[in-house]
Amino acid sequence: xxxxxxxxxxxxxxxxxxxxxxxxxxxxxxxxxxxxxxxxxxxxxxxxxxxxxxxxxxxxxxxxxxxxxxxxxxxxxxxxxxxxxxxxxxxxxxxxxxxxxxxxxxxxxxxxxxxxxxxxxxxxxxxxxxxxxxxxxxxxxxxxxxxxxxxxxxxxxxxxxxxxxxxxxxxxxxxxxxxxxxxxxxxxxxxxxxxxxxxxxxxxxxxxxxxxxxxxxxxxxxxxxxxxxxxxxxxxxxxxxxxxxxxxxxxxxxxxxxxxxxxxxxxxxxxxxxxxxxxxxxxxxxxxxxxxxxxxxxxxxxxxxxxxxxxxxxxxxxxxxxxxxxxxxxxxxxxxxxxxxxxxxxxxxxxxxxxxxxxxxxxxxxxxx
Amino acid sequence: xxxxxxxxxxxxxxxxxxxxxxxxxxxxxxxxxxxxxxxxxxxxxxxxxxxxxxxxxxxxxxxxxxxxxxxxxxxxxxxxxxxxxxxxxxxxxxxxxxxxxxxxxxxxxxxxxxxxxxxxxxxxxxxxxxxxxxxxxxxxxxxxxxxxxxxxxxxxxxxxxxxxxxxxxxxxxxxxxxxxxxxxxxxxxxxxxxxxxxxxxxxxxxxxxxxxxxxxxxxxxxxxxxxxxxxxxxxxxxxxxxxx
Numbered sequence: 001x002x003x004x005x006x007x008x009x010x011x012x013x014x015x016x017x018x019x020x021x022x023x024x025x026x027x028x029x030x031x032x033x034x035x036x037x038x039x040x041x042x043x044x045x046x047x048x049x050x051x052x053x054x055x056x057x058x059x060x061x062x063x064x065x066x067x068x069x070x071x072x073x074x075x076x077x078x079x080x081x082x083x084x085x086x087x088x089x090x091x092x093x094x095x096x097x098x099x100x101x102x103x104x105x106x107x108x109x110x111x112x113x114x115x116x117x118x119x120x121x122x123x124x125x126x127x128x129x130x131x132x133x134x135x136x137x138x139x140x141x142x143x144x145x146x147x148x149x150x151x152x153x154x155x156x157x158x159x160x161x162x163x164x165x166x167x168x169x170x171x172x173x174x175x176x177x178x179x180x181x182x183x184x185x186x187x188x189x190x191x192x193x194x195x196x197x198x199x200x201x202x203x204x205x206x207x208x209x210x211x212x213x214x215x216x217x218x219x220x221x222x223x224x225x226x227x228x229x230x231x232x233x234x235x236x237x238x239x240x241x242x243x244x245x246x247x248x249x250x251x252x253x254x255x256x257x258x259x260x261x262x263x264x265x266x267x268x269x270x271x272x273x274x275x276x277x278x279x280x281x282x283x284x285x286x287x288x289x290x291x292x293x294x295x296x297x298x299x300x301x302x303x304x305x306x307x308x309x310x311x312x313x314x315x316x317x318x319x320x321x322x323x324x325x326x327x328x329x330x331x332x333x334x335x336x337x338x339x340x341x342x343x344x345x346x347x348x349x350x351x352x353x354x355x356x357x358x359x360x361x362x363x364x365x366x367x368x369x
Numbered sequence: 370x371x372x373x374x375x376x377x378x379x380x381x382x383x384x385x386x387x388x389x390x391x392x393x394x395x396x397x398x399x400x401x402x403x404x405x406x407x408x409x410x411x412x413x414x415x416x417x418x419x420x421x422x423x424x425x426x427x428x429x430x431x432x433x434x435x436x437x438x439x440x441x442x443x444x445x446x447x448x449x450x451x452x453x454x455x456x457x458x459x460x461x462x463x464x465x466x467x468x469x470x471x472x473x474x475x476x477x478x479x480x481x482x483x484x485x486x487x488x489x490x491x492x493x494x495x496x497x498x499x500x501x502x503x504x505x506x507x508x509x510x511x512x513x514x515x516x517x518x519x520x521x522x523x524x525x526x527x528x529x530x531x532x533x534x535x536x537x538x539x540x541x542x543x544x545x546x547x548x549x550x551x552x553x554x555x556x557x558x559x560x561x562x563x564x565x566x567x568x569x570x571x572x573x574x575x576x577x578x579x580x581x582x583x584x585x586x587x588x589x590x591x592x593x594x595x596x597x598x599x600x601x602x603x604x605x606x607x608x609x610x611x612x613x
Contacts, residue, residue: 002475002478006471112577146567182395202457203458203459204459207454209425210530211453211476
């Protein structure tokens with residue numbers, strides 16, 4: 001036990017004396033979560049629009065100001081004719097133009113129907129559709145409110161889509177769990193594989209193996225600090241997402257942390273496995289990046305929905321640990337469900353951990369031959 | 370072990386990697402307290418043999434006994450009773466001198482008290498008291514080498530294995546290093562050392578020379594020189610290596 005602690009202390013010296021290691025350990029996670037949260041999110045915010053109001057009456061102005069009231073849209077310009085629409089889009093700043101037909105409120109008064117056209121820039125198809133949906137939603141809510149006031153026009157059907165668990169269609173809600181899964185995987189696997197291969201490169205691993213320490217003790221001694229640090233990282237990510245992105249944690253905090261520890265252990269065992277395969281630090285880094293980072297981003301359902309993938313890739317995604325962890329995270333954090341809803345995913349992660357630890361121990365022994 | 374004076378007994382040691390035989394039927398004994406030189410060209414199988422003796426690798430067949438323990442069944446006990454210094458000097462660059470000593474002593478299970486007093490003694494003897502808190506990466510190579518050796522014998526092992534311990538070091542430092550090896554041998558530690566440098570072979574009590582996985586000669590340097598009729602070990606070595 002004492003030997004083990006000596007080992008852990010030594011490992012902490014390595015970590016805290018190397019500026020680069022510290023940067024990777026703590027700088028990257030914070031930067032990543034902020035970048036993904038703020039920039040890459042597909043959330044609608046401060047979209048520039050132009051309005052072509054051919055009617056210019058009280059109601060069109062009310063609708064306009066209603067659209068511009070929230071944080072979703074801001075006014076770029078008022079247009080005066082159809083011919084300006086295309087040139088406005090050409091500038092690239094304006095993502096949407098709203099057109100009120102002439103005599104808008106008169107038509108509404110006479111027939112109970114008025115036409116409003118939403119033209120959005122679909123060069124980015126997803127955003128285009130999203131913007132249009134948002135605008136539609138706002139207009140509908142205006143219609144509903146004014147109906148409540150007057151109460152004499154028959155209620156019409158509301159078509160606003162409602163997103164479960166993500167009512168504001170907030171991108172961050174999707175990105176934070178994914179980013180967390182990615183960061184923990186990367187940090188844990190990358191750092192352990194690098195630190196073990198470094199000992200191999202420096203020749204110290206040989207001396208350690210020639211000492212009375214058992215290989216298992218060496219591995220545990222090396223991995224322990226990273227479990228602690230990765231856990232601290234997970235906490236930092238959770239705090240950031242809670243306070244900066246207002247991401248709720250609806251489920252049990254304890255369960256969330258336990259699942260996180262399980263996932264970290266899995267990532268570390270992957271790191272150990274990589275280090276038994278890689279001959280030097282460069283190779284360890286290369287394998288971690290190529291075999292872990294890219295699949296995590298592409299196949300875990302983090303960015304691209306798994307249901308939309310070709311069948312082969314869907315099968316591949318099954319062996320991606322982050323895929324299951326993301327499901328667990330979303331369940332616990334957003335839906336607030338308990339272990340009853342995530343036991344299957346938990347079991348899968350547990351199984352993967354056992355397999356990789358087993359493989360690593362076996363490979364470690366072969367290497368001794 | 371038949372003779373209690375023998376600390377290492379190797380009988381018919383064979384190590385094969387697939388079709389390649391790295392160690393072909395090695396037989397030798399190392400006596401307690403002697404400096405045993407293990408010579409050979411690169412690729413002759415020295416490192417393979419030393420790794421097996423240290424418990425870093427399994428032999429394919431043969432009987433091996435180190436410090437009274439069997440290399441197949443009592444590897445843990447062997448490891449407790451040996452020291453090992455690799456060619457890379459294997460200290461941690463980002464740890465200080467004192468931290469390196471404490472770490473390596475710690476994994477051999479020495480108590481804090483013993484570690485502390487022996488560390489002070491050691492640093493005093495090496496004249497490194499003033500730089501005990503300096504990082505290894507800022508320490509000159511020669512000092513690093515001495516320190517690596519001192520760390521390898523810090524726990525008073527019965528045998529210490531040195532795998533090319535003088536690589537890349539200047540002649541003066543090598544000379545000083547051999548003085549340290551002599552001191553350790555006088556204190557009763559058996560030294561098993563591999564080297565390329567034939568002048569170093571002269572410092573050994575007995576020398577074995579490996580050629581192509583076999584032991585081609587094993588005797589004291591004087592006897593070897595006599596029987597091969599040359600004035601230095603280099604001659605012996607060249608005769609053997611060409612003799613193939």
